[in-house]
Amino acid sequence: EAITVQELANRMAEKGADLVKALFKMGMMVTVNQTIDQDTAELLVEEFGHNINRVSESDVDIDTAEDVDAPETLQTRPPVVTIMGHVDHGKTSLLDALRGTDVVRGEAGGITQHIGAYQIKTKGGELITFLDTPGHEAFTEMRQRGANVTDIVILVVAGDDGLMPQTIEAINHTKAAGVPMIVAITKADKPEFTPQKIRERLLEHEIIVEAMSGDVQDVEVSAKTGAGLDQLIEKILLQAELMELKANPDRAADATVIEAKLDKGKGPLATVLINRGTLKVGDILVVGTHSGRVRAMLDDKGRQVKTAPPSLPVEVLGIGGVPMAGDTLTVVESEVRAREVAGYRQEKATAKRTTTAPATIENMFSALKAKTDVIEYPVVVRSDVQGSTEAIVNALNKLSNDEIKVKVLQSGVGAITESDVSLAAASGAPIIGFHVRPNAKARELIERQKVKMKYFDVIYHLTDEIAKEMAGIWGPER
Numbered sequence: 456e457a458i459t460v461q462e463l464a465n466r467m468a469e470k471g472a473d474l475v476k477a478l479f480k481m482g483m484m485v486t487v488n489q490t491i492d493q494d495t496a497e498l499l500v501e502e503f504g505h506n507i508n509r510v511s512e513s514d515v516d517i518d519t520a521e522d523v524d525a526p527e528t529l530q531t532r533p534p535v536v537t538i539m540g541h542v543d544h545g546k547t548s549l550l551d552a553l554r555g556t557d558v559v560r561g562e563a564g565g566i567t568q569h570i571g572a573y574q575i576k577t578k579g580g581e582l583i584t585f586l587d588t589p590g591h592e593a594f595t596e597m598r599q600r601g602a603n604v605t606d607i608v609i610l611v612v613a614g615d616d617g618l619m620p621q622t623i624e625a626i627n628h629t630k631a632a633g634v635p636m637i638v639a640i641t642k643a644d645k646p647e648f649t650p651q652k653i654r655e656r657l658l659e660h661e662i663i664v665e666a667m668s669g670d671v672q673d674v675e676v677s678a679k680t681g682a683g684l685d686q687l688i689e690k691i692l693l694q695a696e697l698m699e700l701k702a703n704p705d706r707a708a709d710a711t712v713i714e715a716k717l718d719k720g721k722g723p724l725a726t727v728l729i730n731r732g733t734l735k736v737g738d739i740l741v742v743g744t745h746s747g748r749v750r751a752m753l754d755d756k757g758r759q760v761k762t763a764p765p766s767l768p769v770e771v772l773g774i775g776g777v778p779m780a781g782d783t784l785t786v787v788e789s790e791v792r793a794r795e796v797a798g799y800r801q802e803k804a805t806a807k808r809t810t811t812a813p814a815t816i817e818n819m820f821s822a823l824k825a826k827t828d829v830i831e832y833p834v835v836v837r838s839d840v841q842g843s844t845e846a847i848v849n850a851l852n853k854l855s856n857d858e859i860k861v862k863v864l865q866s867g868v869g870a871i872t873e874s875d876v877s878l879a880a881a882s883g884a885p886i887i888g889f890h891v892r893p894n895a896k897a898r899e900l901i902e903r904q905k906v907k908m909k910y911f912d913v914i915y916h917l918t919d920e921i922a923k924e925m926a927g928i929w930g931p932e933r
């Protein structure tokens with residue numbers, strides 16, 4: 456149970472800065488955006504003369520993380536795949552071509568329903584789920600909301616073009632998420648197709664593909680002729696096998712909302728991806744701040760299904776409102792319980808004034824406790840000229856030591872972009888701007904996501920500050 460200093464300050468109606476001061480006296484160097492553990496929070500509350508009124512969240516809300524399935528209940532589940540890459544490099548065409556390989560669709564002549572994700576059955580009978588919204592924006596947005604549904608990323612690069620800005624962003628976002636990647640070099644039917652050039656350029660981003668004796672799988676495909684699709688599918692299945700993706704299908708379901716909308720006739724509709732368990736028609740559920748009961752489920756072929764196992768995307772009818780992408784759907788035992796949880800979450804959502812603590816800062820603290828692993832300090836860097844960017848990245852890397860390591864998630868030249876902000880938010884990283892400012896959209900996002908921004912004009916100020924910050928995280932006893 457961690458809370459940010461600012462959030463605690465809000466709850467106590469005290470100034471964040473006063474809490475930081477008090478913490479400093481207690482020997483902790485933290486900023487208002489950092490999290491502290493429950494014991495420290497209680498000390499602070501006492502220090503400020505407030506009463507501790509600890510209502511255990513799990514008494515009211517559902518904590519799915521706490522209820523872990525026994526190993527013997529786990530069964531192999533299909534992989535969930537997201538396609539990323541630069542605009543016009545052929546993501547949508549590849550998604551359509553892959554959909555076309557579905558043997559079930561061929562047999563039943565099903566009508567394609569665009570519900571945000573689809574599942575195919577391969578010639579060998581294996582199942583693969585694809586998310587239908589290509590690109591890293593949706594991927595990172597989901598991750599910000601704590602929903603890591605993607606098992607494998609397919610990086611699409613047009614073999615007649617090259618690595619483009621969004622290709623590189625996709626690489627950075629995938630790396631930051633720690634999701635394995637398969638490179639699909641597409642448009643293989645074109646005369647200008649030069650895949651070797653792409654493989655070489657990928658080396659600059661530390662992606663060494665199989666064809667270059669590395670361990671990232673790569674494949675040449677054409678969405679137009681269908682060449683290479685079978686190999687791509689094989690590689691996905693191989694990667695999935697290596698990952699040993701498993702879930703317990705015989706329990707009440709947990710699922711993640713992929714997309715949701717309000718339909719005039721049918722009411723709220725949400726496409727969910729089952730994480731574990733089996734969702735059944737008639738199940739009582741809570742999803743985000745809404746409760747409901749599954750009235751019907753439709754798959755991506757427009758067929759009604761009565762039950763949905765792990766990794767199957769289905770459109771659910773019967774939710775009391777429109778949830779948000781990234782929300783978790785949980786099946787509960789009674790309508791009373793569903794309404795209680797949904798009501799509690801609504802109250803909390805209204806009361807909530809700050810964002811939740813960034814995942815990576817939390818990771819740092821838990822790593823701190825163990826004091827064994829190397830802690831990663833993630834940053835996003837932007838400057839006005841390439842030379843400065845390189846100098847900053849080098850200087851930051853030099854700050855790393857055996858215990859804490861600077862990790863530059865993304866670096867670039869020019870104004871701070873939305874992609875920088877979303878990546879920083881998802882990883883709990885600060886953005887470092889050197890002689891540059893965010894563009895209007897990025898600024899708005901920084902406000903909304905409460906991302907930490909630091910501007911500098913002199914490189915050694917920058918390294919001083921980050922070194923101090925790193926020392927603060929590690930704690931004063933060092």
Ligand code: GDP
Nearest residue numbers: 541542543544545546547548642643677678679
């Ligand atoms: P997206 O923006 O990444 O989703 O790219 P699209 O799938 O919309 O494709 C962009 C353009 O490239 C379209 O005109 C497609 O017809 C074309 N395209 C995509 N894949 C292929 C391919 O394998 N071969 C050829 N010749 N053209 C392709």
